[in-house]
Amino acid sequence: MGDLPRMKRRTRQHQAIYDVIVAADRPLLAQEILTLAAGAVPQLSIATVYRTIKALQETCTIKAVLLPGQNPRYEPADHSHHHYFQCRQCERVFDVETCPGNLDNLVPSGFTLEDHEIILYGRCCECSTGTIVLATASTLNVG
Amino acid sequence: MGDLPRMKRRTRQHQAIYDVIVAADRPLLAQEILTLAAGAVPQLSIATVYRTIKALQETCTIKAVLLPGQNPRYEPADHSHHHYFQCRQCERVFDVETCPGNLDNLVPSGFTLEDHEIILYGRCCECSTGTIVLATASTLNVG
DNA sequence: CGGCAAATGATATCGCATTCGCAATAGCGG
DNA sequence: CCGCTATTGCGAATGCGATATCATTTGCCG
Numbered sequence A, B: 001m002g003d004l005p006r007m008k009r010r011t012r013q014h015q016a017i018y019d020v021i022v023a024a025d026r027p028l029l030a031q032e033i034l035t036l037a038a039g040a041v042p043q044l045s046i047a048t049v050y051r052t053i054k055a056l057q058e059t060c061t062i063k064a065v066l067l068p069g070q071n072p073r074y075e076p077a078d079h080s081h082h083h084y085f086q087c088r089q090c091e092r093v094f095d096v097e098t099c100p101g102n103l104d105n106l107v108p109s110g111f112t113l114e115d116h117e118i119i120l121y122g123r124c125c126e127c128s129t130g131t132i133v134l135a136t137a138s139t140l141n142v143g
Numbered sequence C: 001c002g003g004c005a006a007a008t009g010a011t012a013t014c015g016c017a018t019t020c021g022c023a024a025t026a027g028c029g030g
Numbered sequence D: 001c002c003g004c005t006a007t008t009g010c011g012a013a014t015g016c017g018a019t020a021t022c023a024t025t026t027g028c029c030g
Helices: A012-023 A030-037 A046-058 B012-023 B030-037 B046-058
Strands: A062-065 A073-076 A083-087 A093-096 A112-123 B062-065 B073-076 B083-087 B093-096 B112-123
Touching: A012 A030, A012 A046, A012 A073, A030 A046, A030 A073, A046 A062, A046 A073, B012 B030, B012 B046, B012 B073, B030 B046, B030 B073, B046 B062, B046 B073
Parallel strands: A083 A112, B083 B112
Antiparallel strands: A062 A073, A083 A093, A112 B112, B062 B073, B083 B093
16 A cells, blocks of 8 residues: 555554555545454554544645534545535445536625535445445445 | 414513524524524523524424534525535625536436535625624624 | 413533543664 | 654543533413
């Protein structure tokens, strides 16, 4: 996997957390990161997950993905502008690469538009087919 | 002002809270509701605000407006489908009545789109003109 | 007007994500 | 291989929005 950001020491915990975030094809909750990285470092602590998340954010290696009313998820920071799709069944959040582009026509007159966020809701591919998929470790295809 | 939802007794507190939410032209935080309604009922308690919000939601009189990483705001439930604009300076949230419409082309193949949310960020009319406006009671033009 | 129970205000408490404190562990330079 | 100290794991503590508790107030019906 890739390189870790500048930390004074290289540890199995940091590497496992970093690997899991990079390998995932979608933003992960802190708890998901813990569950997944615990596959490589079984006794991994949630405190270490939070500490590492914070360090990775400070070096702009990962960024937080905030959805309304939900805990933060994290994904690599090098993704270009994109949006999100949340499955209402398995609750997983997926990146949506396309963007409708200019939304200036939505803005009330006198307002200045600087940025926008679009969140789509529905059923993901697997949940659309009738497959029952819950957001547990077993459904997180990482690595 | 309008009628209150079915509650066993009519109180000044309920009426003041309801009035403030209806009169506002934008979704309000619980704290904003407290500040504004306290104009009519000075000793109003935050507990009563939360109790009334809950009751008004249960009767579908108001609904929660959730923005990423922020506390819930509340607005009348009878508004049609719309989106939101948040001013990055005064932090107020405004309704945006227009909607770009069909977003099916954004959805990855195999996914089923059921709903969407769009949040615009920038400067509101007042903050675009250089006027300094902070989200305090004095800036909440209610009633 | 009287009386009962709903509603309120003040404050304590909860829930829960996140952070802290500290002893134990383990990178890594020498 | 040593030793220093960054890092970890564990459990306790924190922060804060929201809710519960309870004595007091107040609608409201008769």
